[in-house]
């Protein structure tokens with residue numbers, strides 16, 4: 526989507542002034558609310574609830590207390606001197622891997638669970654792909670005392686057995702979805718169907734900055750704590766970065782990290798999508814880099830679909846990036862040129878994961894390793910830069926997948 530230069534400048538100013546999403550829930554042409562008539566009342570009620578509750582002193586106090594005492598915030602900002610030496614840069618890592626349940630997803634889950642409680646919901650439904658959002662939702666629902674049903678594609682249930690056990694132990698009901706592609710997209714469809722059947726008593730706890738308005742806004746507000754903390758921590762330690770990197774699946778950790786820096790015009794913001802194993806449709810999940818505009822799961826954004834308009838299956842070594850859509854605010858930030866989006870391949874992410882382990886003693890999630898790979902490439906082209914990388918989660922969950930890819934150390938041990 527081409528937007529003229531002067532128009533881009535005007536839209537960025539409006540964004541910085543807080544005018545997006547607008548009253549229709551749009552970020553420029555993107556976003557909005559494409560839901561069946563049966564859900565319109567629920568979505569409108571949620572928007573009203575978000576408006577009155579999110580900024581109320583009581584809710585802010587509750588959320589701040591949970592983030593501090595239960596999630597473990599603020600998360601650390603870690604200087605990474607050995608990665609810096611190797612890359613020719615000064616590297617800092619924002620450590621969402623240290624948050625409760627192992628990733629940034631908990632910031633959103635506990636925020637929405639508290640909101641649901643305030644709005645009088647009786648039960649919560651959520652979707653999950655690899656299980657990370659399901660685990661975060663199950664934990665948050667246990668914490669606030671609401672029953673939780675998690676929809677998960679049957680294929681994912683089979684390949685993510687440990688996370689299914691974690692969700693069940695945390696008290697959630699896990700429903701294996703046998704329809705559609707039997708992965709994340711089908712799980713979202715099913716969660717929405719459940720919500721439609723009881724929009725009064727059920728709250729849909731969405732896992733990324735996607736879905737109909739007000740979800741992309743709500744999730745961004747709940748994740749923006751990442752960037753607020755990181756920006757303040759960097760200012761205490763010598764100043765703003767030259768560039769900030771985050772991986773982009775649905776886009777929640779990236780929008781959360783980027784938002785505090787949008788007004789810092791000298792700070793480059795770079796989202797890294799999953800380049801997978803190649804550039805053909807079906808071999809990657811690079812929605813912004815290779816997609817086209819369209820409607821999926823209630824909003825208008827960039828998507829991966831074929832020439833017949835059918836949503837296409839995606840591929841990434843990291844399950845959390847394996848989604849054919851992306852949050853509408855990212856589509857907007859790309860269109861106005863404030864954020865650049867690049868890709869990192871499966872192989873680059875795997876190498877970056879090993880390098881981070883070796884150099885800093887930190888096992889990052891495969892998703893986060895895409896951000897590291899993108900940062901490394903940029904650092905080589907921009908020597909001496911000060912770089913912030915969002916480490917969205919820890920890699921312990923990825924051990925079964927990593928077993929298929931021996932580390933360089935194991936290779937050396939064999940040789």
Ligand SMILES: *Cc1c(COP(=O)(O)O)cnc(C)c1O
Pocket residue numbers: 628629630657658732733734772773774775776777778779845846890892893917918919
């Ligand atoms: C789910 C997940 C992601 C991708 O989701 P976003 O909404 O794009 O942030 C990234 N990193 C980790 C560790 C995840 O669990």
